[in-house]
Amino acid sequence: MLVEYLGFSLKEPDALGYYALQWAALNNRTDTAQYIIEHGGDVNAKDQSGQTALHWSAVRGSIQVAEVLLQGGAWVDAADVNGYRITHVATQYGQTAFLYYVVSKWNANPDVPDNEGRSPLHWAAYKGFMDCIRLLLYLDANRGCQDREGCTPLHWAAIKGNLEACTLLLQGSQEGLAVTDNSGLTPAQLASEKKHRKIAFLLGNTRRLHEYRSNGNSLLGKLPKLGLAPVLCCAIVVHLTTYIHSVIMASNLPKLTAGFGILAWLGVFLSSAGLIWFYRCSSKDPGYIKMNVSDHQNLKEDEPLLKIEANHPALLAGNWSQLCTTCKIIKPLRAKHCSTCDRCVEQFDHHCPWVSNCVGKKNKWDFFLFIVLEVMAMVITSGVAMTRILMDPMAPVGFSPMFSHASTHHIGALTFLIMDIFYFFGASALVVSQAT
Ligand SMILES: [Zn+2]
Known part of the structure; x- marks a missing residue:
């Protein structure tokens, strides 16, 4: 070693003012760093810009060296001449794992x-x-924080034209859209000034919608949650009534034989049974994951931010997308945050507007059964309707005379048949997408 033979000092900076420990930290040389600390190197020595070895370890995300430095007494919240702490440096270089490590294990701010x-x-x-944004939002970093120019993080994302970052920063809170910087500009105005049209459009639209909803226009606000379930339910009931009235009981068609009658009523039975599962699917909890925010909101002002578990396997593996920034939970695999319900749903499949609910772990079988029953009912009822129209003894021979006969004498049955085929294709498409 140069130190032992030539007497190089570990305590003095090099010609540019940098310390040996900083170089060791930057290059993630754990043994070297250990050696320097044991031989009198100062862990908190600062270069001309006020940075310590720990700052340099944050640049490369060198966790092992940081561990050695912190164990050796390095000051976790040391600031350089710009006021940068290691948490600033880690985010400037996108070192999410490092950020997670120093926050969860060493309580860095x-x-x-x-x-x-x-x-x-x-x-x-x-x-x-x-990933840094995700982790920081999870840690409850203040998204409304304004810098000396009055800019919030959303302003910065808008200036840089980063659509994904804007979307993430708006998740669960749209308050920041109206905030103006010192020159009086909102994030949307800044984006359009920088010619980021897509972002200006997104931010403008989101803001209008948010304001519209918060101005007491509760119907539009509730509409996504109310969904189309009542519409679908009514449609099925009307459809069934048409079937009973115009196909089974049609006065101008011959009476049903016993066997055919059973088949015809089986369609009604299956479709009605489907409605039971429709109700279950629509009213059930689809598998919401408990949020981690309720007890957090009771915290006092001066208490620390949300505590994050150190050494969580998903986070150690770098699966940052498993962090839900709204529910403040680490989502299990296959879980997803539903923006309509504003909750995380286990084994999330999709949010179905037709049942006004998410389809997830707890109601996916109800959903599947509902669709299967309805499809079976549709096959039977359309078969019955078609047979009834064709078997009419008054019907003329040939397709087009028969069609015109049906459209004058059996208009209800014909409408039912057309609607049935229409619904059938919609529902079968769903069955296929569910089964795969
Ligand atoms: Zn969530």
Whole structure:
């Protein structure tokens, strides 16, 4: 070693003012760092810009070296001349794993402003590091934080033209859309000034919708949650009534034979049974995952941010998308946050507007049974309707005379048949997509 033979100092900086420990940290040399600390190197030595070895370990995301430094007494919230803490540096370089490590294990502050008033979330939004944004939002970093120019993280994402970052920053909270910077501009106005038309459009639209809903226009606000379930339910009932009235009991058609009658009523039975599962699917909890925010909201102002579990396997593996920034949970695999229900749903399949509910772990079988029963009913009822029309003894021979006869004498049955085929294709498409 140069140190032992030539007497190089571990305590003094090099010609540019940098310390040996900083270089070791930047290159993730754990043994070297250990050696330097054991031989009198100062863990908290600062270069001319006020950065310590720990700052340099954040640049490369060198977790092992950071561990050695912190164990050796490095100050976790050391700030350089710009006011950057390690949490700033980690987000400037997109080192999400490092950020997670220092916050969860060493309680580094993830929401501290630098000298310009910019928090790590500002930097993550500006640089467009999605995983950092996700982690910081999960940690409850303040998205409304304004820097010295009055800009929020959303302003920065809009200036940079990062659509994904804007969307993520707006998830669960649209308050930031109306915030103006020191020159009086909202994020949407900044985006259009920078010619990011898509973003300006998205932000403008989201804001209008948000304001419309919060101005007491509750119907539009409730509409997505109310969904189309009542419409679908009525449609099925009307459809069935038409069937009973114009096909089974039609006065101008001969009476049903016993066997055919059973088949005809079986269609009604299956469709009505389907409605029971429709109701179950629509009213059940689809598998909502308990949110982690209720007890958090009772915390006092000065209490620390949401605690994050250190060494969570999903996060160690870098699966940052499993963090739900709204529910503040680490989602299990196959779970997804539904933006309509605003909850995370286990084994999320899709949000079905027709049943006004998510289809997930707890109601996917109800959904499947509902559709299968309705499809079976449709096959039977359309078969019955077609046979009834064709078997009419008054019907003339040939397709088009028969069609015109049916359209004058059996208009109800014909309408039913056409609607039935129409519904059938819609529902079978769903069965296929569900079964695969
Ligand atoms: Zn969620």
